[in-house]
Amino acid sequence: MKEQIDLQLGEQSGRIDKVLSQELADYSRSQIQQWLKDERVMVNGTTVKANYKVKTGDQVTIAVPEPTVLELTPENIPLEIVYEDEDVAVVNKPQGMVVHPSAGHPNGTLVNALLFHMQNLSSINDVIRPGIVHRIDKDTSGLLMIAKNDFAHESLAKQLKEKTSLRKYVALVHGVIPHEKGVIDAPIGRSKTDRKMQAVIEEGKPAVTHFQVLERFADFTLVELQLETGRTHQIRVHMKYIGYPLAGDPVYGPKKTLPGKGQFLHAQVLGFEHPRTGEFLTFTAPLPEVFQKTLEKLRK
Structure with a gap:
């Protein structure tokens, strides 16, 4: 069934594609731009282009295509x-x-x-x-x-x-963490400035990450992290929040640092009680080759 979205704009300003991507958190900006291209967006009864500048009180109607x-x-x-x-x-x-x-x-x-x-x-x-x-x-x-x-x-x-299962990660982060271990207790929700990102925000959901330093290098630290909660991008957001973003993270870290394809983050240990036998099973996976080679280079 086709869905129709009706919106009455308040005092927002700027291009309509940008305003709508802030208003409609479940849809991406590229999706909204496609709707504008396909003439599915009407303002006050007239189709508009992506660069239309919104005015206070604009009445927006969107004919959402079938998924x-x-x-x-x-x-x-x-x-x-x-x-x-x-x-x-x-x-x-x-x-x-x-x-x-x-x-x-x-x-x-x-x-x-x-x-x-x-x-x-x-x-x-x-x-x-x-x-x-x-x-x-x-x-x-x-x-x-x-x-x-x-x-x-x-x-x-x-x-x-x-929170009875066990999940431990190993990550390589920017900067040298001075203390041996710590707990990050900071709520996480959708970023107010970029809807594709998560961020520490006051009204976010509770999020707790425990970390322990495994090894220090000149400009990086290898850490073990244990999750108490499982929020989207939790480790990546929390480590950025305390000033030690993950190496290679294309979203939350500095651009182009160490060669690799994405963040240096590995879910190394997993433990849970077997649903049928009740036995607690624990599994460990070695670091991927690219991760190991990067650590060897840093040690040199």
């Missing part, structure tokens, strides 16, 4: 399965792989690979995310738990919610 239906296809993508039984699996996701399909990434994702390699996956999440209990960013590598049935999914999701 593209994403089709899930199993793909024979190599996948490192660290553990698997009838209920759960643990996979080591490579850097650069998206976890599940979206409009920008319809295929080549972890889910497409899982569908090829595994017979059963839980159906609790929507159709696009079978088996996915938690996510890590595209350019973060490391361990993810996969639920192979709904019984396992409910148990694993509950453990994440109650």
Whole structure:
């Protein structure tokens, strides 16, 4: 069913594409610009272009197109399965792989690979995310738990919610952290200046990250981080917030620092109680080759 959005603008000023991307948090600016190109946006009953300057009280009507239906296809993508039984699996996701399909990434994702390699996956999440209990960013590598049935999914999701599962990351950050360990307790929400970013904001959701220094270099520090909560981009936002952004982070870090493809962040340790046996299982994944080689260079 087609959706229509009706907006009455207050005292906003500037180009309509910019104003609408601030008003409509669920849609990207490029999406809004496409609607303007396709003449789907009317102001006071007339179609306008992206450079239209809004006026106080403008009445905006948008005819939102039908969403593209994403089709899930199993793909024979190599996948490192660290553990698997009838209920759960643990996979080591490579850097650069998206976890599940979206409009920008319809295929080549972890889910497409899982569908090829595994017979059963839980159906609790929507159709696009079978088996996915938690996510890590595209350019973060490391361990993810996969639920192979709904019984396992409910148990694993509950453990994440109650903070009884174990998730430890290793990150390389800019700057030399003077103290050995610390706790960052700062709420995270969508950035008020850039809707594609998360930020520490007063009205954000509670977020807690524990960190411990593993090794110091001339201009960088290797840290181990343990998550108490699982907010979007939590480690990346928190480390930037305390002045030690992740090396290679294209969004929250300084541009062009160390050679690599994205942030140096690896989900190294994963632990959870097995849904059926009750046994606590712990898994560890070595640092990716590019991460190890970068550390070797820094040591020299």
